[in-house]
Amino acid sequence: MIKRLVVIFSFLIFAIGCTGSSQVSPLDTKRSFPLQTGSGSNPKVILLVIDSLMDKSLNKAIEDGKAPALEFLKKNGQYSTELVSSYPTMSVTIDSSLITGTYPDQHKIPGLVWFDDKERRIITYGNGLFEILKLGVSDFAKNGLYEYNNKDLSSNVKTIHEDLDDAGFKTASINALIYRGNHPHTLKVPGFISAAAKLPDEIQTMGPETLSLGVFSRENQENHHIVNRIGLNDSFAAEELIYLLKTNTLPSFTILYLPENDFTVHRKGPSTIKGIEDADKQLQNVLNSFPDWNDALDNLVWVVMGDSNQSIVKSNKKEALIDLRKELSEYNILELGEAVRPKDEIVITANERMAYLYILKEDIQLRQMAEKLQKESRISWIAWKDNEGINVISPDHQGELIFQPGGPYKDQYHQTWSVKGNIDILDMKVKENTISFGNYPDALARLYGAAESQKGRFLITDAKPGYEFIGESSPEHSGGGAHGSMHKADSMVPLIVSGTDKSIENLRIVDLKDWIIEVIQR
Template sequence: MIYRLIILVFLSILLIIGFSHHGAKNERSSPIVLQTKDSASPKVVLLVIDSLMDKPLKKAIQEDKAPALEFFLKHGLYSKELVSSYPTMSVTIDSTLITGTNPDKHKIPGLVWFKEDEQRIISYGNGFFETLKYGVPEFAQNSLFQFNNVDLDSNVKTIHEELDNNGVQTASINALIYRGNYKHTLKIPKFLAKTTPLPDQYQTKGPKILSFGDLIRLDPKNNHVINRLGLNDAFAAQELKYLLKNDVLPEFTILYMPENDHAVHRKGPMTTKGIEKLDKHLQEVLNAYPKWENALDTIIWIIIGDGNQSAVKKNKKEALIDLREALSDYNVLKLGEPVRNKDEVVITANERMAYVYKINNDFSIKDIANKLQTDSRIAWIAWKKNDMVQVISGRHKGTFQFKPGGSYKDVYDQTWDIKGNRAILDLKIDGNHHISYRNYPDGLARLYGALHSQKGDFLIVDAKPGYEFIGESSPEHAGGGAHGSMHKDDSLTPMIVTGTDKSIDHLRIVDLKRWILDVLEGDIKQIN
C-alpha cells in the first residue's frame, strides 16, 4: 500500500500539467482591426503560449532576452488586446479557440465544475493536493478521455474536424483540446501502467497528426519526456521541428507551450523567466531554416497568449477568499466523496472566479449570493433567473439584469436587453444605446456563456484584482500570479501575426477559428 501510494503521488506530479489555466489603458469605442502583409502562404502555425502577457514580453525583448519573439514581432503586426474566453482558464479558453464558440455552446465550463447529471465534481487537474483527493485514475480519465471525447459538446465542430471535412490536413502538438475525425491511442508509459490502477491506454479522437507528450509522439527520437511526461515546451518544439525537417507540416498546426504559465504563477505577472526559456525553444525551431527569414516564406505564424495573469497580494489572509468560511452555514460537499443527502453546496474554485452550486431545495441561490455580497474582495456575483442574468455587487446598489436581444448594441454587434445598475459590470452606454466595455471586455457575452455552460442551480463569483478564491485543497498563488476572472487584467493577451492580408474585425479568441478558416480556405462555408 505504501509503495502504491508513492507511485500514485509520483504519477500525480508527472500528470498535473498545469491545465489552469489560463488591460488597455485607453477605452475603445469599436473593436480592433488586425491586418498584416500579403502572402501566398498555404500553411498556418498557431502557437499558443500559456499566460503570455504584453508587459513581460516587451520587457524581455527590450533586454534582448527574446530574440525569436522579437523576430516574429518585427515581421508581423502586434496587438496586446486579444480578448480571452471566460472563465480565463486554459481548458475553457482552448475549447473556445478551436470551436469558435463560448462555453454555452462547447460546454467546458472551467478547470473544475460540478456535473449535475452525474452528481460529481469534474476536475481536469487543479493542483497536486486536489488531484490526490479526487484520485489519480479519475483525474486521468477526465483529462485523457472524457475531456475531448465526452464533455466537449458534439454539436460544435472543432477546427480540426471542419478543416478535415474540407480536405485540409491538420496537426495538434500538446494542445489540451484536440478533438478531430481520427482515432488515436494514448499509451500510458509501461512503468506507470504496471504499478498503478491506470489502464495501458486510452482511446481518443484527434486530427490526423496528433502529438501529446509521451502518450503519443511524432518524433521517435524526442526524448524530452521526463518533465511532465513530455507536456513541456522542449518536447513541443522538437515535434514541430520534426514536421518541418521531414517536410510533412500540414496546412494547419496548433502548438501549445505551457511552461510560461508555471513561472508566472510562482513569480508573478512581471517575470520574464518563462518567456526567456520558451524563446530558446523557438530559436531552435527557427534554426531549422538556413535563415530565420525563410520561416516566413511558406508559413503564416500566429502567436497568441491564452489569457493574462494578475498579481495576487502577498498576505494570504487578505488575498485568499476561502469560500468554505463564507458559506460555513451550509454543508459543503467534500472533494472525492459522493453527494450525501445532507450536502447543500458545492464549491469549485477556478482561481480568481468560482462556481457555487446549490444542491438542496431548503434555500435559494439568492440566499448564497447575499452572504457572499458582504465580502469587499468580491467584485460581483451572477446567476440565472428565468431568462435573465442577474448580477449584484457589494460596491454598487441594486441589480443589473440582461439577456441577448433588445435595443442595446455593443462593439461586437451583439444586441442586448438590459435593465438596472449598469455600473456593476462597468458598462458605458451612450444616447444611441451603444454599449462600450471598460473593465470587463465583451463582458455580457462572456458572462452569459459561462452561466449557460452547464445545467444546475449555481452562481458565479468573480474576484477583484489582487484576490483569489480557494476551497478545499485549492492551489494558492499569494505573492504570485493567478487568472480566471473576467476583469481585463486577466482577459487581454498579446497576438502576433505574420504573412496574411485577412483582417479580423473582432479581436477575440472566440473569433479566431472563423478567421483561420477564412485564411486557409477563403470562402469556405461554416459547417454547423
C-alpha cells in the same frame, strides 16, 4: 496560463524526476532540408500558444535581448495587446473556445473544476496536487486523457481540426490538451502511469491527422524530451514541430502549445520574464531549422498568442485568499472525494480568481446565497440565472443588473442584448443603444457563456484584482500570479500575426478559428 491539467498527472512529476525549466534542445542550427511551404497555393498556419504570455513581460524580454525569436516575428508582423480571452480565464475553457470558436454555453467546458449536476460529482481537469488526490487520480487521468475530448466537449460544435479536415486540409496538434478531430488515435500509456492511475495501456481517442501529446503520442520516435513533465513541455513540442518541418509533413494548420511560462508566472508573479526567455529558446530552435529566419515567413503564417493574463495576488495570505468555506460556513459543504450525501447543501469549485457555487437544496434560494457573498468586499460581483435572465449584484453598487441575449442594445461585436438595471456593476456604458465595455471586455457574452455552460442551480462569483478564491485543498498563489476572472487584468492577451496582412475584425479568442480557416482557404 493555468496549471495545464497540472501537466497531466502532476503527482507523477516528482516520481519521474522533473528536470526543471526548459533547456535548449541539442539540435543542429541552420539545418538544410527541403522545405516546400512556398510551393502550395494555400498558406500554412502555425498557431503558437504560449501559456500566460503577457504584453509587459513580453516587451521587457525583448528589450532585454532575451526573446529574439519573438522579436523577429513581432517586427515582421502585426501586434495587438487587446485579444479578449474566454471566461473563466482558465486554460481548458479557453482552449475549448479557441478550437471551437464558441463560448462555454456551446462547447460545454465550464472551467478547470466544476460540478456535474447529472452525475452528481465534481469534475477536475487538474487544479493542484492535493485536490486531485482527494477527487481521485484515476478519475482525473481519465478526464484528461479521454473524456475531455471525447465526451465533455459538446458534439454540437465542431473543432477547427474537424472543419478543416472536412474541407480537405490536414491539421496537427502538438501538446494541446483539447484536440478533437476526425481521425482515430491510440494513446500509449506507460506502465508506471497506467498502474498508478488505474488506466489501460492504450486509450482510443479522436484527433487531427497528426497528434502529438507528450509521452502518450509522438511523431518523432527519437524525441526524447519526455522525462520533464512526461513530455508535456516546451522542448518536446518544439522538437515535434521541427520534425514536421524536416520531413516536409507540416500540414495546413498546426497548433503548438508551450506550457512552461505559466508555471513560472504562477510562482514568481506576472513581472517575471524567465518563462518567456525559455519559450523563446525553443522558438529559436524552430526558426534555426530554416536556411534563414526570413524563409520561415515564406507561405507560412505565424500566429503567436497568450491564452490569458495573470494578475498579481497579494502576498499576505490572510488578506489575499477568499476562503469560501468560511464565507459559507453555515451550510453543509460537499467534501472532496465524497459522494453527495442527503445533508450536503452546496458545492464549491474554485477556479483561482473565479468560482462556481452550486446549490443542492431547493429550499436555499440563489439570491439568498448571493446576498451573503455580497457582504465580502474582496468580491467584484456575483451572478446567477433565472427566468428573467442573468442577474448580477456587487458589494460596491446598489441594485442589480439583469440581461439576456436579444433586444434593443448592440455591442461592438454586433451582439444584441436586453439590459436593465445598474450597468455600472459590470462597468458598462450605453450611448444611443450601443454598449461599450470597461474593466470586463465582452462582459455580457462571456458571462452568459459561463452561466449557460452547464445545468443545475449555481452562482458565479469573480474576485477583485489582488485576490483569489480557495476551497478545500485548492491551490493558492499568494505573492505570485493567478487568473480565472473576467476582469481585463486576466483577460487581455497579446497577439502576433506574421506572414499575412489579413485583418481580424473582432479581437477575441473565440473569433480566431474562423479567421484561421479563411486564411488557409483563401
